[in-house]
Amino acid sequence: MIKNIIFDLGNVLLKFKPEEFLLQYTNDEDYIKQFVPKITRSKLWLDLDRGLESLENAERIFVSRYPEEEELISLFFKHWMEMLTPIEENISILLDLSESGYNTYILSNYIKEAFKFVKEKFNFFTLFDGQIISGEENVIKPEKAIYETLLRRYQLIPEESLFIDDVFFFLKPAKKLGISTIWNRPHTDLRKELKKFNISI
Numbered sequence: 001m002i003k004n005i006i007f008d009l010g011n012v013l014l015k016f017k018p019e020e021f022l023l024q025y026t027n028d029e030d031y032i033k034q035f036v037p038k039i040t041r042s043k044l045w046l047d048l049d050r051g052l053e054s055l056e057n058a059e060r061i062f063v064s065r066y067p068e069e070e071e072l073i074s075l076f077f078k079h080w081m082e083m084l085t086p087i088e089e090n091i092s093i094l095l096d097l098s099e100s101g102y103n104t105y106i107l108s109n110y111i112k113e114a115f116k117f118v119k120e121k122f123n124f125f126t127l128f129d130g131q132i133i134s135g136e137e138n139v140i141k142p143e144k145a146i147y148e149t150l151l152r153r154y155q156l157i158p159e160e161s162l163f164i165d166d167v168f169f170f171l172k173p174a175k176k177l178g179i180s181t182i183w184n185r186p187h188t189d190l191r192k193e194l195k196k197f198n199i200s201i
Contacts, residue, residue: 002180003195004161005097006150009108011166012184013091014084014118018076025075035072038062049109051135066100090184092123093191094201095107098127107150107163109140109170130154141170147177151192164190164199 010016018036019029024034039045044061047053059077063070098104106128108115112135119125132150134140138150150159158178165171171181182193194201 001158002199004105004156005101006105006107006163007094008165009106009110010172012164013087013094015087017083018080021080022076035069038066039073039076046140048111049134051112051138051139055111055113081114084114084118086122091189093194093201094127096126100200102199103129105129105154106133107146107151109134112196113136137164142173144173147173147179151177153184
């Protein structure tokens with residue numbers, strides 16, 4: 001029986017769509033499509049997720065790497081946390097799970113400054129029984145150690161736990177440890193998927 005529901009943050013509970021966000025500032029979709037991967041899919045961004053680099057220093061490095069794009073880089077780093085807004089239907093599910101007596105946890109690759117920002121801004125974070133944030137732990141998904149840290153720290157039994165993530169590749173290590181999983185794609189009906197595990201919400 002599932003007792004513990006573990007949530008990723010980005011595109012599960014909070015929006016993270018940089019291309020969509022940056023189109024507020026320019027109508028050049030092709031430019032944005034080539035710009036975003038340079039930043040958010042770079043090794044440097046992974047170092048931010050891992051807590052090995054600060055946002056301030058990362059911005060300087062990106063500007064030195066792509067000086068012709070300094071204006072957009074500066075704009076991105078000044079405003080990007082504004083796009084981290086709640087996915088309301090899933091926040092409603094989180095609330096229902098908490099009220100139904102399930103234990104809820106966070107397991108997420110998240111930059112520590114960004115996590116501090118969203119945790120202070122949104123009160124739904126008070127619903128969680130625990131959290132493992134990559135930027136605070138210096139380890140990232142899909143490395144086995146981050147999943148094991150969650151299980152060990154909160155003494156969770158894998159077979160009583162279910163993990164929700166939008167990245168299919170990040171579900172595999174959880175499955176290997178015996179944790180049930182849900183792949184949260186853009187059109188996933190999360191409530192319906194949870195009910196498949198006999199979760200009462």
